[in-house]
Amino acid sequence: MLEKDIEKSLYSREEIAVKTKELGQQITKDYAGKNPLVIGILKGAIPFMADLIREMDMQLEMDFMDVSSYGEALVSSGEVKIIKDLDTNVAGRDLLIVEDIIDSGQTLKYLVELFKYRQAKSVKIVTLLDKPEGRVVDIYPDYSGFNVPNEFVVGFGLDYKENYRNLPFVGVLKPEIYETNN
Ligand SMILES: O=P(O)(O)OC[C@H]1O[C@H](OP(=O)(O)OP(=O)(O)O)[C@H](O)[C@@H]1O
């Protein structure tokens, strides 16, 4: 039903699962002996984070933050707003921020600076997707699944007007979906 709106699939459910396992294994090695606070950035990170933490064989804690700079738009407003803050004090903690996508980089730049200001011991980023051509600020993920082309993608957590987050793969919508919605 959702698939009929998709022009092309970029990364299949199977490819995402293989990549997530690899990322989890690497993170498990890198965080040996640590007890990281894994921070999911709502809402897009949820499907990826749910899979990733089950590939991380270690003690860890989870928390969530909701920030927004897109609203219903296809491009970032550049202004990052905190909708829901963390419940956890990050001072002295090793943080691993989980994202579905880094595009302009403004969301993560803001969060990394905020967590450093709050005296986190270390701050690393894992993202399912990286869109390097979208970047307007200097920020790089420590762990990344796939480099996406400079197109608006949906699925596996990523939405268009809050829909398509539950699509089990990442793809590009048919142009008429935007045309009929704008
Ligand atoms: O690198 P940037 O240009 O800042 O874009 C990346 C951010 O945009 C999306 O979130 P959005 O604000 O759309 O919220 P959502 O996760 O609830 O969809 C995505 O989940 C990232 O958090």
Ligand SMILES: Nc1nc2[nH]cnc2c(=O)[nH]1
């Ligand atoms: N759904 C979606 N959200 C984004 N936020 C930043 N880039 C994107 C994108 O390509 N798709």
